[in-house]
Amino acid sequence: MQRIDELFMELPFFGSRQMRNILRDEGHFVGRNRVRRLMRKMGLMAVYQKPRTSQPHPQHKTYPYLLRGKAITKPNQVWCADITYIPMRRGFLYLVAIMDWHSRAVLSWRLSNTMDADFCVAALEEAMNRYGVPDIFNTDQGSQFTSYEFTRTLRQAGAKISMDGRGRWMDNVMIERLWRSLKYECVYLREIETGSELRRTLAWWFEFYNNRRPHKTFDGRKPMEIYQQFKPEGVPPLACPRKAA
Known part of the structure; x- marks a missing residue:
């Protein structure tokens, strides 16, 4: 696998x-x-360049894509989220991450052994409690992100909801690149035995990614350095997200 x-x-x-x-x-x-x-x-399916970790729900409301042609110039202007499959030596878990689109900083993440919406809502609530509320929140049309619990959390916070077109993985390309880096730089280099070991490994890598890994888009500066440099008013100057529970 x-x-x-x-x-x-x-x-x-x-x-x-x-x-x-x-x-x-x-x-x-x-x-x-x-x-x-x-x-x-x-959850892998050919044709789109994206695992089928997020499946649409026919009874859930979807929202239009709001980012086409939009210049994204500051933190908290747009956040995005996605789910990926993380293999271990025996079995696998699912990972969701919340990312600030401008800085590429990972604001929160959660692991789960099921594909329900709860772990996505928990990651969203942690990110907003620690970093404020984005102007726009972009996801695919997966059932976790179109669920009543997830969209209600965003609506109550005052964030606009944006969703990719069906099968358009490029609409959320920033976080797709994050998954590629995570897997090739961290997951595939190790034989991870347990969920607790995976959590420790991911906590290390996300801290490394946010605070120590140079990003070519920013001439070698780090994602959290960019986020904190232009952070919105009222957001505390945290060095990095805490380890996910």
Whole structure:
């Protein structure tokens, strides 16, 4: 499953047949049915460059995409969120992260073994309690983000809700790049045994990413340095988000 996840990050257009072929070329003699079953379990689907970790709910309201042609020039102007699959040695967990679009700083994150909305709402509430309220909050149309609990939290806080078009992974490309960096720089380099070990590992990497990892967009400055330099009034000068519970 970890190797399939690695290949999918590199080759998101590969379906089960192509994935089986490349695995066989690498010496993993598995059948297409097994590859298909594992990809479904992991929420991976070819065609879009995005895992199917966020599925739409037919009864949930969706919102228009508000960022087309919009210049994003300051922190808390736009936040975004997404969910990804994190493989471990045995099994996997789901990870949600809240990111400030301008600075690329990760403001909060949560792990869960289910795909319900609760861990997404918890991450959102933590981010707003610590960093204020964004003008616009952008997500895909997954059921976790269109849920009543998640959208109510944003509406009550006064944030405008923006959602990507169906299948348009590029609309939320900032956080897609975050997942790629996280997996290649951290997750794929380790054999993580337990959820508690994964939490410690992610806490280390997000602290590294926010405060120590140079970002080429900012000429080597760090995401949290950019966020704190232009932070809105009333937001406390925190060095980095606390470790997620």
